[in-house]
Amino acid sequence: MRKNSGFSLMELLTVIGILAVLAAIAIPGLIGWRNKAQLGRASQDMYSNFQRAKIEAARRNATVAITRAGNIFTVYVDSNGDFSPAGEDIIKTLDLSQYPGVSLDSLSFANPVDGIAFAPNGFPINNLGSLASGEVVLKNQADIKNRISITKAGNVRINHLG
Secondary structure (H helix, E strand, O other): OOOOOOOOHHHHHHHHHHHHHHHHHHHHHHHHHHHHHHHHHHHHHHHHHHHHHHHHHHHHOOOEEEEEEOOEEEEEEOOOOOOOOOOOEEEEEEEHHHOOOOEEEEEEEOOOOOEEEEOOOOOEEOOOOOEOOEEEEEEOOOOOEEEEEEOOOOOEEEEEOO
């Protein structure tokens, strides 16, 4: 007698069918999870850059600004107070195009420029040297939004808008 080893065609087709159903159920959830993870990562990096600007201002005893040009946010020592990174000591840059599916939804600062600065005492200021506040709202492809806000007291926080 010969011993038959292996799987029959019906057994293989059944297993393939079960795997296809499981994949069809799991893949949309994985895509949604990835979109949320990208938004969370971009929001955390934006938050970190605002905190870095605040800490560097105190550490260097200088005004440190963070401004936007297109999708790029730049943290730099604003030695001449013009809210422009040209010719300044660049500390860090954040390019939103590094986060697939994440885009800038809105940006609001009390400046005529897209940015805010931190004085050496840690308080956020505008281009006139007055106390300022503002927020950056990021969104993903599923229109889930996170707001990174800065209060006039210099507190930076992330709010999930859903």
